[in-house]
Amino acid sequence: MPRDRFEVTVEVSFAASHQLRGYKADLEPLHGHNFRVEAFVDAETLPEAGYVIDFLELETILQEVVAPYDHRHMNDIAPFDAINPTTENMARFFYQELEKKLPEGASLARIRVWEAPTYGASFSRR
Numbered sequence: 001m002p003r004d005r006f007e008v009t010v011e012v013s014f015a016a017s018h019q020l021r022g023y024k025a026d027l028e029p030l031h032g033h034n035f036r037v038e039a040f041v042d043a044e045t046l047p048e049a050g051y052v053i054d055f056l057e058l059e060t061i062l063q064e065v066v067a068p069y070d071h072r073h074m075n076d077i078a079p080f081d082a083i084n085p086t087t088e089n090m091a092r093f094f095y096q097e098l099e100k101k102l103p104e105g106a107s108l109a110r111i112r113v114w115e116a117p118t119y120g121a122s123f124s125r126r
């Protein structure tokens with residue numbers, strides 16, 4: 001039996017450098033990306049108001065999550081001083097951080113991080 005599901009998306013971006021450790025057994029050369037981060041929030045039913053979450057509210061808290069990394073070297077900032085700043089690890093970390101900040105009742109379905117227009121990674125917990 002198919003179930004109804006609404007999914008809303010907000011995207012923010014930030015510019016940062018990173019350098020993967022253990023990349024082909026070495027430290028990757030330092031380089032930067034214009035990262036794009038998409039948050040997907042879903043619901044099976046719509047509240048009375050007719051929307052899953054306010055786009056502006058979602059955008060604001062997603063911006064707060066990525067702000068510490070904007071125009072910075074990701075390897076210098078926790079948790080990426082300890083874990084590799086891969087697109088996959090960013091997706092999982094941003095998921096965990098955004099989930100803590102979402103309003104009551106909002107369900108975070110997925111985070112997707114793009115490090116280039118055609119290179120992206122997603123994290124979800126379902």
Ligand SMILES: [Zn+2]
Pocket residue numbers: 018031032033115
């Ligand atoms: Zn890179």
